[in-house]
Amino acid sequence: MKMDRNEMQQQYKRAVLKTTRNVRMTQLSILLLFFAGWELTTYLRWIDPLLFSSPSRVWHLFVLRIQDGSLFMHTSVTLFETILGFLLGTFIGTFIAGLLWWSPFLSRVLDPYLVILNSMPKVALGPILIVGLGPGFTSIIAMGALISLVITTMVVYHAFKEVDENYLKVIKSFGASKKQTFFRVVFPASYPTLISTLKVNVGLAWVGVIVGEFLVSKQGLGYMIIYGFQVFNFTLVMLALLIIAVLATVMYHLVEILEKKLIRHES
Amino acid sequence: MAFLELNQVEKTFFSLETWTTAVEDIELSIEEGEFISIIGPSGCGKTTLLSLISGLLHPTSGEILLDKEIIERPTPETGYMLQQDYLFPWLNIKDNITLGLTTMGKTTDVDRQLAFQLLETLGLSDKIDHFPSQLSGGMRQRVALVRMLSTDPKLLLLDEPFSALDYQTKLKLEDLVFSTIKEHHKTAILVTHDIGEAIAMSDRIILLTERPGRINKEFVVPLHLKEKLPFDVRTDIEFNPLFQTIWKEMEPDEDGS
Numbered sequence: 059m060k061m062d063r064n065e066m067q068q069q070y071k072r073a074v075l076k077t078t079r080n081v082r083m084t085q086l087s088i089l090l091l092f093f094a095g096w097e098l099t100t101y102l103r104w105i106d107p108l109l110f111s112s113p114s115r116v117w118h119l120f121v122l123r124i125q126d127g128s129l130f131m132h133t134s135v136t137l138f139e140t141i142l143g144f145l146l147g148t149f150i151g152t153f154i155a156g157l158l159w160w161s162p163f164l165s166r167v168l169d170p171y172l173v174i175l176n177s178m179p180k181v182a183l184g185p186i187l188i189v190g191l192g193p194g195f196t197s198i199i200a201m202g203a204l205i206s207l208v209i210t211t212m213v214v215y216h217a218f219k220e221v222d223e224n225y226l227k228v229i230k231s232f233g234a235s236k237k238q239t240f241f242r243v244v245f246p247a248s249y250p251t252l253i254s255t256l257k258v259n260v261g262l263a264w265v266g267v268i269v270g271e272f273l274v275s276k277q278g279l280g281y282m283i284i285y286g287f288q289v290f291n292f293t294l295v296m297l298a299l300l301i302i303a304v305l306a307t308v309m310y311h312l313v314e315i316l317e318k319k320l321i322r323h324e325s
Numbered sequence: 326m327a328f329l330e331l332n333q334v335e336k337t338f339f340s341l342e343t344w345t346t347a348v349e350d351i352e353l354s355i356e357e358g359e360f361i362s363i364i365g366p367s368g369c370g371k372t373t374l375l376s377l378i379s380g381l382l383h384p385t386s387g388e389i390l391l392d393k394e395i396i397e398r399p400t401p402e403t404g405y406m407l408q409q410d411y412l413f414p415w416l417n418i419k420d421n422i423t424l425g426l427t428t429m430g431k432t433t434d435v436d437r438q439l440a441f442q443l444l445e446t447l448g449l450s451d452k453i454d455h456f457p458s459q460l461s462g463g464m465r466q467r468v469a470l471v472r473m474l475s476t477d478p479k480l481l482l483l484d485e486p487f488s489a490l491d492y493q494t495k496l497k498l499e500d501l502v503f504s505t506i507k508e509h510h511k512t513a514i515l516v517t518h519d520i521g522e523a524i525a526m527s528d529r530i531i532l533l534t535e536r537p538g539r540i541n542k543e544f545v546v547p548l549h550l551k552e553k554l555p556f557d558v559r560t561d562i563e564f565n566p567l568f569q570t571i572w573k574e575m576e577p578d579e580d581g582s
Contacts, residue, residue: 228407228424228472230399231381231403231405232429233398238428242427242428243413246416247413247415249415321415
């Protein structure tokens with residue numbers, strides 16, 4: 059006897075949904091186990107709560123710092139710096155990549171300098187930035203931007219250059235100018251690379267900003283970490299780390315939403 | 326004076342080590358409304374010749390005149406169709422077929438009417454909001470045909486436009502392109518390595534030599550074949566003798582004599 063196709067399709071759907079549910083449940087279990095294990099081991103003094111804090115301590119500090127408003131202040135400062143650093147690094151990097159595409163001469167001239175700047179650990183420039191731009195959020199944003207700028211330039215320029223010559227032929231055959239060629243073909247053809255650059259830059263901007271706050275040490279989540287470390291308040295350090303983890307994840311997902319908007323045609 | 330004139334055209338490419346002459350001594354005139362095929366062994370400079378006529382490349386020496394004017398750069402007067410469709414995957418069909426018009430700054434409904442009409446004639450109106458990835462290879466090449474014709478060019482350059490398609494689609498599309506071009510009274514140059522396709526579609530066939538490409542021979546397709554659809558030409562009694570003649574000309578001398 060032949061089974062009903064609709065029935066089979068329903069079965070298939072149930073199986074797929076079940077797997078998805080299992081994945082989600084396992085993910086959640088890992089998270090809960092982590093926090094429960096952390097709480098338990100510190101409670102039983104298997105690990106030193108002075109060094110590793112515990113979820114309940116972090117939670118109490120979280121509530122306390124929300125109430126006195128200081129957590130919101132530190133978080134918003136860091137978030138502002140990170141978003142600005144991320145945007146500046148990405149936009150300026152892409153802009154320079156565009157200039158290099160426009161002028162092959164410039165691209166050949168700048169090539170060795172880009173290689174040097176790229177191999178250089180950008181956070182090592184921190185002290186110079188602080189001396190130059192002052193010990194404030196300008197230096198921190200500059201750090202967040204600088205860390206992603208050079209690599210963005212190199213990767214995006216490469217993508218611009220690798221656009222299939224035949225697409226250029228198509229638009230040139232209609233008498234397109236160089237500007238039209240760039241904005242109608244080269245740039246949109248590089249969307250996939252731009253998106254993956256954005257994803258990398260989200261992470262890089264956080265690195266730059268947190269290190270910048272370490273150095274400037276005035277306010278922000280990076281400051282919370284370094285201050286907590288110095289006064290041996292590791293609950294404060296853990297709180298800052300957890301907030302960074304949550305915010306970085308949110309930013310990453312925002313980029314993914316942008317990706318879905320930009321690259322509809324691949325669906 | 327002919328519609329398209331090539332006078333002593335030569336193209337040489339230079340590199341640090343050497344130079345390569347792709348085509349030389351090309352002397353050719355094409356009348357308005359003619360359909361010419363250029364065939365020859367691979368690497369004989371067929372595509373180079375087409376790029377020169379389109380204005381994407383400049384001849385090293387000699388000159389090319391379209392409608393009495395020297396071709397300096399690509400213009401919408403000349404349409405170009407590539408081996409593959411090269412539709413922009415990030416644009417829908419509507420934006421793809423109006424690409425040329427948008428590039429020219431023609432964005433009104435009146436300007437676009439021809440493009441939409443052609444799309445309808447080729448039976449793809451319902452695909453206007455689709456993206457290229459949702460279409461089959463044959464459909465995509467039809468869209469590329471509409472894109473080329475949308476700016477109403479006077480001269481059409483076809484660079485092996487059927488070579489990436491399966492045989493059945495290729496035969497159907499040959500008929501479609503042929504009748505569309507005839508209907509709009511366009512002048513066309515087809516580059517191909519398929520002798521049958523050249524006979525089926527064109528009025529005259531230019532055979533190039535191996536690199537550097539020169540004009541080796543010219544074959545005129547019999548009058549009554551010119552009128553027929555490509556598919557019917559292939560079954561015509563005169564098709565095979567002509568095919569054999571060109572085939573023999575293309576064969577390199579085996580014994581070296």
